Amino acid sequence: AQEIVRIDHHVPVEQIGTLEWIDEKASATCEMLALYFEAQKQRIGKKAAQELYEGLIADNIRFTTSNTRPQSFMAATYLVEQGADVQKANEHNYDITLKDFRYENEVRDKAVYQDHVMTSVMQIEDYAKLDMEFAQAKEKVYVLAGIEEVDLWALFTEKEPGIYNASLRAKTKDVRQIAARYDGGGHVCAAGIKGLSLKQVHEIIELLIEAAK
Missing domain, CATH: 3.10.310.30 (Diaminopimelate Epimerase; Chain A, domain 1)
Structure with a gap:
């Protein structure tokens, strides 16, 4: 690729991209993305909202990890407003075979x-x-x-x-x-x-x- 962009919430140990957006305090990269879209007052599709919400609760284990913060719930609020189904997200992430x-x-x-x-x-x-x-x-x-x-x-x-x-x-x-x-x-x-x-x-x-x- 001519350019590499990294969006991440892990502590960086090396530079990967030509453009890097890293927030170590975020509980999930999906949290960062949701907050970005909200700040842009952007509407996203229901499927995108569902995927981002599921990624959010997978990474912060349903808002129980130590890096869960007020913005984590703000991101969730935005994603639910955009059509994310909380019940389905929990079933997809936490039901087991x-x-x-x-x-x-x-x-x-x-x-x-x-x-x-x-x-x-x-x-x-x-x-x-x-x-x-x-x-x-x-x-x-x-x-x-x-x-x-x-x-x-x-x-x-x-x-x-x-x-x-x-x-x-x-x-x-x-x-x-x-x-x-x-x-x-x-x-x-x-x-x-x-x-x-x-x-x-x-x-x-x-x-x-x-x-x-």
């Missing part, structure tokens, strides 16, 4: 708790036996969330033999600095890493336990 249900139970069964940290390391055969793709399996980190005793949680999913991707989450602790040590990135309380060995997986688990103290 029977296959998902069974795999989520696998993630829970393999979860290990230690010192306010919950981690689960999943192998290819764990999701392949349920005819699930890696892209679906790696998103299941939320299964480990919402536990009173757990301050940090992480899902490690094997992408190819011996190579893992990590999703790190925390209620308040900074997991981004752990991800950065392994060339990962993201938000303070939600970060990811690609291409880890099993040895590195166990190193990161120790770092999470140390961070929880």
Whole structure:
């Protein structure tokens, strides 16, 4: 492309585009876009409003993440005014299939708790036996969330033999600095890493336990 434009809400670690609009305080890129359209007093189609609303609540987990702010609700208000269906959005984002249900139970069964940290390391055969793709399996980190005793949680999913991707989450602790040590990135309380060995997986688990103290 002759020009690259990046619109993002993640903390930038490198310049990608010739034009970059980055708002680290936004709960979602969809939030940024909705607020932009609203500021322009622009009407958007019902389908666009639906897609943006679903992206908004997917990223801020229905307005529950630490980076949810007043503008997040302003964006939602605008998108609903433009025709987004809240009920359908919740069904599309949060209803799960029977296959998902069974795999989520696998993630829970393999979860290990230690010192306010919950981690689960999943192998290819764990999701392949349920005819699930890696892209679906790696998103299941939320299964480990919402536990009173757990301050940090992480899902490690094997992408190819011996190579893992990590999703790190925390209620308040900074997991981004752990991800950065392994060339990962993201938000303070939600970060990811690609291409880890099993040895590195166990190193990161120790770092999470140390961070929880």
